[in-house]
Amino acid sequence: MSLRVVFLGPPGAGKGTQARQLAHEWGVPQVATGDMLREAVANTTPLGLEAKRYMDSGGLVPDAVVIGLVGERLAKPDAAPGCVLDGFPRTVAQAEALDRLLAQRGETLHAVVFFDVSRPELLRRLTGRRTCRQCGTGFHLVSAPPKVAGTCDTCGGELYQREDDAEATVGKRLDVYAKETAPLVAYYEREGVLRNVDASGPAAEVYAAIQRTIGKVAA
Numbered sequence: 001m002s003l004r005v006v007f008l009g010p011p012g013a014g015k016g017t018q019a020r021q022l023a024h025e026w027g028v029p030q031v032a033t034g035d036m037l038r039e040a041v042a043n044t045t046p047l048g049l050e051a052k053r054y055m056d057s058g059g060l061v062p063d064a065v066v067i068g069l070v071g072e073r074l075a076k077p078d079a080a081p082g083c084v085l086d087g088f089p090r091t092v093a094q095a096e097a098l099d100r101l102l103a104q105r106g107e108t109l110h111a112v113v114f115f116d117v118s119r120p121e122l123l124r125r126l127t128g129r130r131t132c133r134q135c136g137t138g139f140h141l142v143s144a145p146p147k148v149a150g151t152c153d154t155c156g157g158e159l160y161q162r163e164d165d166a167e168a169t170v171g172k173r174l175d176v177y178a179k180e181t182a183p184l185v186a187y188y189e190r191e192g193v194l195r196n197v198d199a200s201g202p203a204a205e206v207y208a209a210i211q212r213t214i215g216k217v218a219a
């Protein structure tokens with residue numbers, strides 16, 4: 001069994017939550033460039049230091065940097081049966097690089113799942129989002145609050161708000177998405193792999209819709 005999918009959609013659409021679950025179910029890695037970049041920032045690697053200024057302002061990290069990261073990650077043995085790409089590609093140049101990378105290995109994408117959510121709902125989700133520093137579990141102040149304010153239900157770790165989820169930066173990230181990433185919908189439509197999922201409902205419903213979609217295309 002193999003599964004090679006891209007989760008495409010605006011920030012706050014729930015790609016991370018769904019990617020984690022789908023990757024676990026299929027036994028393939030979740031390859032989330034945002035998480036990889038945040039880890040590089042936390043470890044103050046040269047790459048992390050370069051990426052941080054783009055990330056804090058809500059802009060995109062240069063294509064060459066993320067393409068290099070993903071290339072290295074997909075070459076690891078655990079990615080042989082596939083992966084769930086979450087937050088990559090985000091530009092047409094990245095999508096073309098991914099196509100080349102897969103073609104070199106005689107592989108193609110099974111599907112690109114597009115997460116369809118309205119802008120007001122994205123704003124609501126992003127500004128209320130809180131994440132555990134220790135285990136990465138996600139919460140939401142309104143729709144999925146922790147039992148004890150500021151504390152992770154799973155591991156007791158401290159919850160924090162990502163710097164780029166502050167209200168001022170969120171608007172910029174959505175604008176960058178519209179300009180740089182939204183054109184990928186047409187790109188993957190042309191390739192015949194785009195699958196739309198209504199991602200405005202509760203996480204369990206969205207997951208069921210993704211499973212139905214994946215069931216039709218993966219082998």
Ligand code: AMP
Pocket residue numbers: 011033034035037054055056058059060061062063066086087088089090094164173
């Ligand atoms: P995310 O966690 O996916 O929302 O990503 C957080 C930030 O990391 C983004 O706002 C970008 O600055 C950067 N980033 C993540 N993935 C990419 C990518 N594929 N291309 C460029 N920048 C990225």
